[in-house]
Structures are given as C-alpha cells and as structure tokens.
Amino acid sequence: MRAVTWQGKRDVRVETVPDPEIREPTDAIIRVTSSGICGSDLHLYEVLGSFIDPGDVLGHEPMGVVEEVGTEVANLKPGDRVVVPFNISCGHCFMCRQGLQSQCETTQVRDAGKGAALFGYTKLYGQVPGGQAEYLRVPQAQYGPILVPEGPPDERFVYLSDVLPTAWQAVRYASVPEGGSVAVFGLGPIGQMSCRIARHLGAGLVIGVDRVPERLALARKYGVATVDLDKPGTVEAIRARTAGRGPDSVIDAVGMEAHGSWVGKIAQDLTSLLPKPIAAKVTEKAGVDRMAAILAAIETVRRGGTVSLSGVYGGMLDPMPMMDMFDKQIQLRMGQANVHRWTDDILPLLAGDDDPLGTEDLATHQLPLADAPHAYEIFQKKQDGAIKILLKP
Incomplete structure (x- = not known):
C-alpha cells in the first residue's frame, strides 16, 4: 500500500x-477514506525527529471503512464506516473507566514513561504505524473505532478522531462560566473549533488571537471577536473587551512552537543538529519549548481564572512564572484529549442536518495522498490559506 512516511526534518514522502x-484478536483493518494532517504532525516535521525513524508511517486523524476484524471484535463488521480516535485505548482498564482514555493502562508506553499509545506518533507513544495511508491496522478495535452513519461526507465526521474532542476538552477544562468570556490563542483547527464549541456551550464572549489573516477571518465568520497578534498591545486589547480584568478563561491552542519565542527556537534548532540518540536525551531531560503562547495566556487571564492547554508541550526545563500564577490564583488544566469521553456529547451535533459546529467548512484543502509532501509544506509555512488539510488515499 501507499503511505506517508517520515524521512527527516521537513522531509516526508x-x-x-x-x-x-x-496480529491480535482485538485488531481490525480499515480502508482509509480521509486522514487529516494535525498541528502535532508538524512537531514531528520540525523538532521531534529524534524520536522517530525513517520510514515510520505518520498520521493520527483517520476514518474509513472496516475491511477485516479479529475474532474478539464483536462490535464491528466489514463495511462499517468508522472514525478512529488518535489514542489507542482498551475501554476496560482503571484509567479508561475514569474517562481518561489517553492514559489507558493496557496501551501505556511504560518504557518511555508515557500514557496511551498513539497512532503515527514516535517511539515515545508506541511507534504504531499511522493513518496517512491506504489501510490501517487498528489495535483495541473492540473499543476504539467510532461508528458513524452513511450519507454525510467524511469532513462531517473525520474530526471526531482528534480535532473535535481535543477542542471540546479544551473548552470543558477551561471552565468558562455561563455567559462568561474566553480567549483562544492560536486559530488553527483546534483553536477554530474551540471558539465554535465555546459559543455553542454558552460563552458570552469568545476572543480569537492569531496573526494569520485567513484564520482571523474564518473565526469572525462564526461570531468570534478577533485580535491580531501582529499589532501591538495584544493583552491590553483583550482586557479592554473584558472590563479591564482579562477573560474568565484562556485556551492555549498553540503549544511548543509558538512564534515570538526566539530563545526556545534557537534551543530547538540546536538540538535538531545533534546525533539522534543525544538529541532524544536532551529533549527528554533538558528540552525547552517556545513558550510565548502559554506565557501570554497566564498574563491575559483574569485573577482567579482558568488556563486550559490543548497545544502540545514537550520541554522538561520550561521556566514558568510561578509567582504570577500563584498570585493570580490561576487554575491550570491540560492533557491529551480523552476522545471517547466526549464522543457522546459531540456525535449528535454531527449526525443532524444543521452542522452547528461548521465541520464541513474547516478543511481548506482536500488533496490526494500523493500530494502529502506539498500538503505538509504549505501547512507548516501557512501558505495558500492552509488551515486544515485532509488527505484522500
């Protein structure tokens, strides 16, 4: 089969x-019909190459049609249309029963000290072949895949794999009061959906912060007040909309590669020049992220407010402004999305005719699998208006 493979920094083929x-009685094989490129994939494309090998298959946002099932998969049959969550979870362990599927004890990557295995995402998370491919082996298929109805196009459902549950969790973790205010830093796919979900769940004021004109325009289409990060006075502009206090909640949907963090960028670039075994150790034990987004979130949120992190961070020596966080009495929540925890809330919004979250207009590009190298390049460089790209095997 054909698949998107990692070959080196900024080199996918x-x-x-x-x-x-x-391989196991709980496996299934699906024929992939759509697979998204995630902002997290760009971390592999750019800074996390020391944890991945040439030839590894990328991608953790697939959906498709079941081709074959193992003997212990009673909930699926060939021909079923399914979305595959990015975290691989069993559904019956202690963590899964707590709704913490991203910490599944059956698939935890204990050798690396990490949580549940993920599709297409480095040795740290199990080195499981990903879904940017024509076919995908799905472990723990007795629980993982989400059945979706026939009829609506893939772009209505494919975001159940990652984007929608990640954004839903970000909003829930942000604890936005009914009628309250929330600022979302970063208007990529997660940020866009966080804004829409916050409005759907009753936020009175949603402020989106980014520097890319197309992203700001798309957010405004859904009733989001926007702040251009390239203009001076970002924090002051947000406070001016929130009685001078700052928003009740802030969501960081950017993560480890935030613009405006030159020290972190230099550290990441220098680490990428080291031999892979050394680079991996440096990243694990002494890594530093580009932290402009999280620092801005802490500065912006009102006293007693909540900061929710959905952007991925990987640094072990990230300096945090603990005095300010303590003084402001900030609550901080974070973590990989627990996909199944939120599925029952989200799926009914996708199955009807009205599409209240606007899922069908999120993808700016739908490209053949063969165009994946081009797709990664324009997504990473924010070219050609790329906000979300779906690959079609």
Missing part, C-alpha cells in the same frame, strides 16, 4: 510499505 495485517 509517499512510499510503498507492507499492507497491515491482523
């Missing part, structure tokens, strides 16, 4: 790799 096979 579509190659022929072996077809996946059933």
